[in-house]
Amino acid sequence: MERLISLEEALVYDRKRTRERYREYVNPGLVSMMALLDFDKRFTRAEGVKVWDSEGKEYLDFLGGYGALNFGHNPPVVVEALRRIEGVPNILQASLNPLAAALAENLATVTPGDLSISFFCNSGTEAVEAALKMARLYSGRSRILFCRNSFHGKSFGSLSVTGRDKYKKPFSPTLPDCSGVEYDNLDALEKHLAGEDVAAVIVEPIQGEGGIMVPRTGYLKGVRQLCDKYGVLLIMDEIQTGMGRTGEYFACQHEGVVPDIMCLAKSLGGGMMPVGACIALSKVYKKAYGSMDKCLLHTSTFGGNSMAMAAGIASVEYMVKNRLDKKAAQLGEYALERLRGMKGKYPLIKDVRGRGLMIGIEFHSGEGSLLDRVSGGAASKLGREYMGALVAGELLNRYRIITAYTLNNPNVIRLEPPLVIEREQMDYMLDSLERTLSENKGALSMMVSSVKSSLVGKVKKK
Numbered sequence: 001m002e003r004l005i006s007l008e009e010a011l012v013y014d015r016k017r018t019r020e021r022y023r024e025y026v027n028p029g030l031v032s033m034m035a036l037l038d039f040d041k042r043f044t045r046a047e048g049v050k051v052w053d054s055e056g057k058e059y060l061d062f063l064g065g066y067g068a069l070n071f072g073h074n075p076p077v078v079v080e081a082l083r084r085i086e087g088v089p090n091i092l093q094a095s096l097n098p099l100a101a102a103l104a105e106n107l108a109t110v111t112p113g114d115l116s117i118s119f120f121c122n123s124g125t126e127a128v129e130a131a132l133k134m135a136r137l138y139s140g141r142s143r144i145l146f147c148r149n150s151f152h153g154k155s156f157g158s159l160s161v162t163g164r165d166k167y168k169k170p171f172s173p174t175l176p177d178c179s180g181v182e183y184d185n186l187d188a189l190e191k192h193l194a195g196e197d198v199a200a201v202i203v204e205p206i207q208g209e210g211g212i213m214v215p216r217t218g219y220l221k222g223v224r225q226l227c228d229k230y231g232v233l234l235i236m237d238e239i240q241t242g243m244g245r246t247g248e249y250f251a252c253q254h255e256g257v258v259p260d261i262m263c264l265a266k267s268l269g270g271g272m273m274p275v276g277a278c279i280a281l282s283k284v285y286k287k288a289y290g291s292m293d294k295c296l297l298h299t300s301t302f303g304g305n306s307m308a309m310a311a312g313i314a315s316v317e318y319m320v321k322n323r324l325d326k327k328a329a330q331l332g333e334y335a336l337e338r339l340r341g342m343k344g345k346y347p348l349i350k351d352v353r354g355r356g357l358m359i360g361i362e363f364h365s366g367e368g369s370l371l372d373r374v375s376g377g378a379a380s381k382l383g384r385e386y387m388g389a390l391v392a393g394e395l396l397n398r399y400r401i402i403t404a405y406t407l408n409n410p411n412v413i414r415l416e417p418p419l420v421i422e423r424e425q426m427d428y429m430l431d432s433l434e435r436t437l438s439e440n441k442g443a444l445s446m447m448v449s450s451v452k453s454s455l456v457g458k459v460k461k462k
């Protein structure tokens with residue numbers, strides 16, 4: 001028999017071995033990237049907002065799985081739900097799954113308006129694929145309008161409506177008939193809608209990977225009105241903003257907007273199971289897929305499996321019972337106020353924005369600054385492109401706080417902690433950030449310090 005690695009062996013891999021095996025078998029480039037700022041700790045345990053490394057050191061997770069951990073790491077209610085269904089058939093397509101029926105009904109209850117029929121899949125990008133296909137089938141039209149700077153996923157359909165060339169260009173040509181329009185600009189949108197071929201507009205209520213971009217009040221309502229005026233479907237991507245994150249169950253509720261199709265994923269699986277959902281108005285779903293000959297036009301082997309559905313049922317119930325949306329609204333307001341205060345004090349902060357516990361801190365790139373003049377070459381390039389990453393490195397290596405920069409804008413650090421976070425934990429994060437900024441007034445010293453603590457970490461490990 002071939003020599004295979006057992007689960008027991010894998011569970012005790014140290015950082016060195018994990019790095020080596022990753023370099024050989026998973027993603028060599030990622031190993032180098034993580035090592036740059038000493039990001040790849042060997043984390044061995046996680047609970048709520050806390051994570052522990054193999055040396056027993058405690059960290060606070062302010063990254064929150066990019067919005068997939070609204071209920072914290074290993075939320076007991078979700079773990080319990082998964083235990084509860086042990087022995088139940090997980091995948092049995094020859095029948096209808098009562099757990100899928102129940103989760104779909106609960107989603108119809110908590111989502112706004114008449115959104116009612118759910119298609120279940122396994123990720124955000126799949127939820128977007130489902131929405132795009134449904135829009136084309138429903139309308140008989142092909143064009144999809146998306147926003148510049150958006151992020152909807154990396155499979156071909158969702159990539160085609162993602163407004164970031166860095167991810168798209170290497171794979172071009174992407175889907176035809178997808179047009180980018182400026183975010184938060186109703187006039188630009190209307191110009192594109194005037195053509196007769198538009199099936200749908202897809203929009204994030206707050207652009208997450210784009211750098212936590214909050215549109216002006218009235219924008220989402222305006223998009224809804226324009227879609228109604230031109231008979232075009234509105235797809236709301238709530239994959240990152242949904243499940244209580246921004247202070248409402250779903251961010252479109254801040255403006256009382258009901259989309260025709262909503263995409264969900266991330267925290268719908270309670271941070272335990274990969275679950276995606278595409279929820280549509282009944283009339284939209286029925287026209288697209290309602291008949292027997294069309295009901296299997298779009299499917300997924302694992303979509304709607306029992307474990308995923310049990311995790312979804314537990315997650316939605318946990319959010320509603322504990323009104324985590326309200327908690328996010330209150331604590332988010334508090335954090336934003338303190339951060340805005342810091343912006344006035346520390347010139348390195350360019351902007352602070354967000355809603356609920358979806359917060360972005362944008363840093364000045366350092367271009368034309370001391371950083372540029374003194375270091376000139378590679379160092380200034382790093383600072384220019386990755387100031388957010390440098391601050392994240394400081395927070396991790398000095399204060400044991402996990403954060404990350406946004407994909408489309410590396411100068412923005414995002415704060416998306418689990419919604420179960422305590423006020424004291426938020427204060428610790430804010431105090432640590434303030435200390436980082438006050439002790440590192442110059443961008444250069446911040447970088448030096450960051451690299452230094454990374455090097456110290458490396459020396460200690462040897």
Ligand SMILES: Cc1ncc(COP(=O)(O)O)c(C=O)c1O
Binds near residue numbers: 066151153240241266
């Ligand atoms: C708004 C939005 N849509 C879609 C996706 C893609 O989700 P997934 O990574 O589960 O495919 C993401 C992921 O970050 C997202 O933030």
